[in-house]
Amino acid sequence: MRSRRDDYSESTRAALVKSAVRLFTERGYAGTSLDEIAKRARVTKGALYHHFSGKQAVFEAAFDEVESDVKGRLEKILSGPEAPWDRALNGLREFIASCLDPAYQRLALQEAPVVMGWARWREAEDRYSFGLIKQALQDLIDAGEVLAVPVEVTSRLLFGALCSAATEIAHSTDQRKVGDEIEDVVVRLLNQVRRPAAGA
Amino acid sequence: MRSRRDDYSESTRAALVKSAVRLFTERGYAGTSLDEIAKRARVTKGALYHHFSGKQAVFEAAFDEVESDVKGRLEKILSGPEAPWDRALNGLREFIASCLDPAYQRLALQEAPVVMGWARWREAEDRYSFGLIKQALQDLIDAGEVLAVPVEVTSRLLFGALCSAATEIAHSTDQRKVGDEIEDVVVRLLNQVRRPAAGA
């Protein structure tokens, strides 16, 4: 039976993660102290170290929090009822939109590879956004919508391009304009590799 | 007149930068202490703080060191006597090769945006590799080799894709195979946007 204490414990842990996401997004990993994270969650460092093994673990929890959110929205779109090509396109737009979230931008895309180490980050990304992008590309190929390409490296190229572009959008003064430009270029490129038989 | 002391000073500064490049590459920015950097250069932290205003400044000096190297090699190729299309292709190969250098990989591409802050990093990149890529793309458009595209965002997409891909290559067990795959995909994409009149 789930006890009252379990509720309390989970609540403080969630508060710590929420606090960590906020502060890591605002000041970065190196710029935020554990005392600040704990203080914002109205506890002390002792509580933090009870729930997490260290600063890295706190970061990874914040990372999972942010990634899960994006993954959820992407999954919903990619498993929709539309045609494969349209699902991919909508997924693309959704991913770009997600990248505009400062938390996802800084935590998951910028700092995570440095803080967690590239290998661990890549492993984690395989279970989140990158994994979905790879899957979407594979689906397009299986459906005969696009020419056969090496899925792993192509999705890696696509992922890198989108992350870089999204950062550009996020920091530009006219987000709408830059966003449209990028979507335009990507769609044009995708249309180039689209199989003639499937196209208009 | 250049004094003996100036020689000494420049020598120790260079030794500090070299030491910083080495250690930042091996252990990352957060993982290396200023004492270590100074020790490897056979001086103390006092000397380091005489030449640099702080840890960030040391990192930026190391960053400039690595970037200048890559920029030099790229400039040589891009300003060669070959046709624009071939120069671009050779530049592409050279850039991918440069990305395999652990120092450039980790320092300039991975940690720099986090350590220097994205805005400052972007500003610096405009004067280094990214600036050259953007210029190369502009040249291709001016020469009528490829379709007109928004240069800024397209080169950003390309740059992001290449960096991401290069990291993938660097960490893969069979670098040759993955490298060839990536070059193949990129060249195929580029050929898609190549103007029919200019192509074969």
Next chain:
DNA sequence: GTCACGAACATACCACCGGTATGGCGGTGG
């Protein structure tokens, strides 16, 4: 030659932060 001066360092010290050890409070199961 020598002497004062300042650049080029070395040394000593401080504040802060990640991490650990220990103490105490209160919900929970028996």
Next chain:
DNA sequence: CCACCGCCATACCGGTGGTATGTTCGTGAC
């Protein structure tokens, strides 16, 4: 009702970035 233990607070330590101060020695003026 009580002993236990999870949950959390407090106290403390080592290391690190940064600063302030001391020391050496090449340099240029006389």
